[in-house]
Amino acid sequence: MGDVETQDLISDLPQSIIESILTRLPIRDAVRTSVLSTKWRYRWASVTHLVFDDKCVPMYYDKGLLEINLIKFITRALFLHQGPIHKFQLSTSYLQSCPDIDQWILFLSRTDIKELVLELGEGEWFRVPSCLFNCKKLTRLELTRCEFDPPLGFKGFLCLKSLNLYQVLVAPEAIENLISGCPLLESLSLSYFDSLVLNIRAPNLKYLCLEGEFKDICLENTPLLVAMSVAMYITDDIAEHFEQSSSCNFIKFLGGVPRLERLIGHIYFTKYLSIGDYPRRLPITYSYLKIIELYQVSFEDMKEILVVLRLITNSPNLKELQISGSSNTLAAMEAPDLDFWIEECPKDCTFEKLQIVKMTDMSGVPHEMEFIKFLLANSPVLEMMSITPCVYVMDGRLSMLIELLRFRRASAQAEILFIRD
Amino acid sequence: MSEGSMAVVKPEMKSYIWLQTADGSIQQVEEEVAMFCPMICQEILQTGMGSSKNYAISLPQRVNPATLGLILDYCRFHQVPGHSNKERKTFDEKFIRIDTKKLCELTSAADSLQLKPLVDLTSRALARIIEGKTPEEIRETFHLPDDLTEEEKLEPLRNITDDPRIRLLNRLYARKRKELEEREKLKNVEVEEEHVDERSVDDLLSFINGADGDSKARSSKTKKKNRRRKDQSKESSSNNLNENHKKEMDTCSSASQNGEVKGVFIASPAKISKLQESMSATHSPKPEFDDMDIDDDLDPAMKEELDREVEDFARRLNSDWPERMQEILSRGQERRLVSLSVNGNGSLCKYSGMDQR
Numbered sequence: 001m002g003d004v005e006t007q008d009l010i011s012d013l014p015q016s017i018i019e020s021i022l023t024r025l026p027i028r029d030a031v032r033t034s035v036l037s038t039k040w041r042y043r044w045a046s047v048t049h050l051v052f053d054d055k056c057v058p059m060y061y062d063k064g065l066l067e068i069n070l071i072k073f074i075t076r077a078l079f080l081h082q083g084p085i086h087k088f089q090l091s092t093s094y095l096q097s098c099p100d101i102d103q104w105i106l107f108l109s110r111t112d113i114k115e116l117v118l119e120l121g122e123g124e125w126f127r128v129p130s131c132l133f134n135c136k137k138l139t140r141l142e143l144t145r146c147e148f149d150p151p152l153g154f155k156g157f158l159c160l161k162s163l164n165l166y167q168v169l170v171a172p173e174a175i176e177n178l179i180s181g182c183p184l185l186e187s188l189s190l191s192y193f194d195s196l197v198l199n200i201r202a203p204n205l206k207y208l209c210l211e212g213e214f215k216d217i218c219l220e221n222t223p224l225l226v227a228m229s230v231a232m233y234i235t236d237d238i239a240e241h242f243e244q245s246s247s248c249n250f251i252k253f254l255g256g257v258p259r260l261e262r263l264i265g266h267i268y269f270t271k272y273l274s275i276g277d278y279p280r281r282l283p284i285t286y287s288y289l290k291i292i293e294l295y296q297v298s299f300e301d302m303k304e305i306l307v308v309l310r311l312i313t314n315s316p317n318l319k320e321l322q323i324s325g326s327s328n329t330l331a332a333m334e335a336p337d338l339d340f341w342i343e344e345c346p347k348d349c350t351f352e353k354l355q356i357v358k359m360t361d362m363s364g365v366p367h368e369m370e371f372i373k374f375l376l377a378n379s380p381v382l383e384m385m386s387i388t389p390c391v392y393v394m395d396g397r398l399s400m401l402i403e404l405l406r407f408r409r410a411s412a413q414a415e416i417l418f419i420r421d
Numbered sequence: 422m423s424e425g426s427m428a429v430v431k432p433e434m435k436s437y438i439w440l441q442t443a444d445g446s447i448q449q450v451e452e453e454v455a456m457f458c459p460m461i462c463q464e465i466l467q468t469g470m471g472s473s474k475n476y477a478i479s480l481p482q483r484v485n486p487a488t489l490g491l492i493l494d495y496c497r498f499h500q501v502p503g504h505s506n507k508e509r510k511t512f513d514e515k516f517i518r519i520d521t522k523k524l525c526e527l528t529s530a531a532d533s534l535q536l537k538p539l540v541d542l543t544s545r546a547l548a549r550i551i552e553g554k555t556p557e558e559i560r561e562t563f564h565l566p567d568d569l570t571e572e573e574k575l576e577p578l579r580n581i582t583d584d585p586r587i588r589l590l591n592r593l594y595a596r597k598r599k600e601l602e603e604r605e606k607l608k609n610v611e612v613e614e615e616h617v618d619e620r621s622v623d624d625l626l627s628f629i630n631g632a633d634g635d636s637k638a639r640s641s642k643t644k645k646k647n648r649r650r651k652d653q654s655k656e657s658s659s660n661n662l663n664e665n666h667k668k669e670m671d672t673c674s675s676a677s678q679n680g681e682v683k684g685v686f687i688a689s690p691a692k693i694s695k696l697q698e699s700m701s702a703t704h705s706p707k708p709e710f711d712d713m714d715i716d717d718d719l720d721p722a723m724k725e726e727l728d729r730e731v732e733d734f735a736r737r738l739n740s741d742w743p744e745r746m747q748e749i750l751s752r753g754q755e756r757r758l759v760s761l762s763v764n765g766n767g768s769l770c771k772y773s774g775m776d777q778r
Binding site: 007008009010011013014016017020021022024025026029032033035036037038039040041 | 521522525528529532540541544545547548551552553554556559560563564565566567568569
């Protein structure tokens with residue numbers, strides 16, 4: 001049997017396990033295993049996932065020196081690497097645009113790279129070289145602070161499943177064409193764009209995340225969309241543009257997503273949806289929609305309230321609802337249209353599956369209270385409703401509570417939590 | 422085999438699976454626990470084995486009884502659907518707190534049983550053990566043999582793909598290795614030399630007393646001057662080198678012409694030319710790839726060692742000189758001086774004309 005105590009414990013494990021271990025080490029430790037013993041000489045060099053960050057090189061106070069060392073380290077590691085590289089990730093706050101990055105991408109474009117994540121530092125944005133568009137096998141692309149300019153003949157990444165562009169400078173048509181040119185695209189995330197006008201045609205898209213100043217978004221062909229998170233920042237000229245447009249944003253956005261399961265709308269989303277004339281009868285039912293989160297809903301704007309009502313009444317399986325208000329108390333106290341709740345409000349609509357409701361930033365304005373009343377009266381299986389008053393409202397809390405007490409509850413086991421801060 | 426192990430079953434009627442490890446011992450284990458293992462599950466479903474002691478399922482070789490016990494503990498906990506994620510995580514953390522040897526065996530066994538969650542867990546644990554340690558510590562933890570020699574650590578990488586970049590790297594490594602060899606050789610040569618020098622003292626004495634002392638003295642003085650000049654200006658050392666070589670050659674040949682010295686011969690031309698070559702090689706325009714930094718990535722400790730060696734050697738030679746000079750002058754002797762130069766790259770190169778027996 002030999003001397004069991006001194007027998008090599010680890011070098012004979014199968015290559016897949018060794019790779020699994022080496023991939024979990026920071027790249028610097030992985031490279032250092034090459035001096036352990038003869039068996040370990042080349043093991044790190046065939047790892048298929050390479051993740052580089054600022055911790056690869058020792059920290060120096062001199063930023064320039066750190067940059068140089070980081071560049072050297074990455075260049076050498078790529079130089080010594082053997083075999084295919086499936087994932088390359090570089091996240092650094094020190095390194096900015098420099099010619100070496102172009103060379104790395106050229107090198108990677110020859111290695112059947114599948115996942116490429118590039119996150120560079122503030123400063124001059126890196127202009128993505130054209131060789132990136134030759135990476136035919138790319139399944140995931142993530143760029144932060146880059147300039148993205150596809151060449152003229154570029155048709156798209158045929159294998160791309162996940163696209164993530166964060167603070168990327170790119171022409172709007174280019175994005176549209178890119179999205180359309182990636183037939184397998186399942187996850188799309190676009191952040192920090194200026195005045196973006198976008199028609200999204202992605203037949204396999206499941207997850208969509210938009211954040212930025214969007215002038216006009218149309219989900220033209222996204223039948224499989226499962227989850228959506230939208231944060232819109234409306235500037236003045238975008239608001240102007242809206243006033244002049246007549247198309248119904250609600251339909252443009254939510255008209256073609258029957259399989260939606262989760263909807264998250266940040267600031268201005270409901271306002272955006274409320275623009276445009278809405279046909280009386282909405283044929284779409286969101287049968288799979290279970291969770292709705294809407295932030296900064298302005299309860300003094302009747303149109304926004306209508307949007308919310310429309311959403312929840314057409315989601316028969318809605319389980320969880322979260323709404324945060326943003327009412328200008330003074331304006332809202334005028335409270336026109338309160339009759340709406342008595343006359344026009346959809347009768348006999350029951351939220352059969354609604355279990356949890358969270359209302360935050362409530363100012364206690366009449367429309368808000370009517371809405372809560374409406375929910376309580378029509379949710380037979382409600383388990384919990386939590387109400388968090390807005391921090392600015394001090395005096396109105398007592399009256400809010402008094403009103404709340406009066407509301408009829410359809411659900412016997414509903415708990416109402418009034419959350420003080 | 423009874424189905425419905427999920428249904429409420431009286432304890433006596435619970436069904437068991439029989440497993441046999443490579444050493445022949447047989448264990449029995451509850452069916453639902455065993456089924457958590459994909460490989461065992463497959464065996465049961467496809468071949469129907471395991472239902473009795475005689476038809477126990479043979480487990481792969483890498484699974485020994487102790488490790489099997491651990492794996493079954495893992496399966497027993499995780500196959501229960503009721504545990505929360507947090508509970509599972511806590512269990513996992515405690516579970517892997519075993520000694521390294523057992524952990525490696527567990528990883529290997531889990532892999533052969535295709536129990537992926539356990540393989541991930543153990544791989545993570547092993548990575549955590551390796552992370553941040555020095556190579557020596559890692560070798561100690563895993564009992565790895567330190568079978569890379571210094572030179573091997575500089576050895577060129579296997580060029581599997583005939584990649585031109587790797588060829589370049591190999592060339593650089595070859596050069597580095599050559600330098601290392603030269604150093605070794607020179608070390609030996611120096612030892613030899615000193616040895617030889619002692620022996621030929623009598624020769625020199627007789628030679629000096631009998632022969633033309635002046636020319637020798639002159640040449641040795643010029644040699645000394647050259648050496649000092651060389652030390653001051655390292656850049657022009659190669660020129661001096663060639664110069665000195667020539668001078669040595671000249672003096673040697675003149676000495677032999679005198680015919681009074683026995684057994685004086687210069688170092689073989691081949692050796693000198695080789696030295697010349699390596700000198701010129703190191704003075705050729707450097708490739709962009711900085712030699713010293715290759716060492717950095719491989720083993721900083723070894724680089725330090727090499728630097729120390731270099732320093733030692735230089736110091737030794739330098740410190741010898743004053744004493745030797747005293748000796749020589751007091752005895753009125755004459756020696757072929759051993760000159761050395763240290764070029765900018767930090768590597769040593771020695772050239773000498775020597776008396777050798």
